[in-house]
Amino acid sequence: MIIGLTGLTGAGKSAAASVLRRLGCHVIDADKVGHEVTSRPDILEKIKAAFGERFVAPDGTLDRRALGRAVFSDGEKLKKLNALTHPPIAEAIAAEAAAHSGEVVVIDAAALKESGLDRICGEVWCVTAPEGLRLARIMERDGLTRAEAAARIRSQTPYDGACVLIENSSSVEALEKKVKEALCRERGI
Numbered sequence: 001m002i003i004g005l006t007g008l009t010g011a012g013k014s015a016a017a018s019v020l021r022r023l024g025c026h027v028i029d030a031d032k033v034g035h036e037v038t039s040r041p042d043i044l045e046k047i048k049a050a051f052g053e054r055f056v057a058p059d060g061t062l063d064r065r066a067l068g069r070a071v072f073s074d075g076e077k078l079k080k081l082n083a084l085t086h087p088p089i090a091e092a093i094a095a096e097a098a099a100h101s102g103e104v105v106v107i108d109a110a111a112l113k114e115s116g117l118d119r120i121c122g123e124v125w126c127v128t129a130p131e132g133l134r135l136a137r138i139m140e141r142d143g144l145t146r147a148e149a150a151a152r153i154r155s156q157t158p159y160d161g162a163c164v165l166i167e168n169s170s171s172v173e174a175l176e177k178k179v180k181e182a183l184c185r186e187r188g189i
Helices: 013-022 030-038 041-051 064-071 075-099 131-142 146-155 172-187
Strands: 002-006 026-029 105-108 123-128 164-167
Touching: 002 013, 013 026, 013 105, 013 123, 013 172, 026 030, 026 075, 030 041, 030 075, 030 105, 041 064, 041 075, 064 075, 064 146, 075 105, 131 146, 164 172
Parallel strands: 002 105, 002 123, 026 105, 123 164
Antiparallel strands: none
């Protein structure tokens, strides 16, 4: 079984993924896979060709923060970046999911639908939280200004069509309880 775990930035998707990992699920972190993919020379060259040398750090790696500032404030640039990166990221994730068939696999991905990964999922779970709380979490987590965090929020499209909604506006313990209950329902326990 493959569960797609999504949610807008700052909702607590990664916290829910941590709970699922502790419960024995194989969790694939799309952000981590994305970092691996964008470190590949072929993808890095495509990003440089599309966006310029200024997004490559002196050590030859992608300057993610600078690129993030540029694309999250410009929808067309974000679409361009996604067109370059989503296909190889989705391919790597699908291959890892296939390698773990027979297990409960969780794909932790904010861009689950945009990347097409929702099509390989048996269920999609969406973690939600109020926008003000998400804004505060993003600022604290990523060290962003209010304007930068708000730009990231505006750059995302809410996922509609999720099988399971997990509201996350209180404690870590409450989130853990909700995730456990959803997994038990999934497993028929």
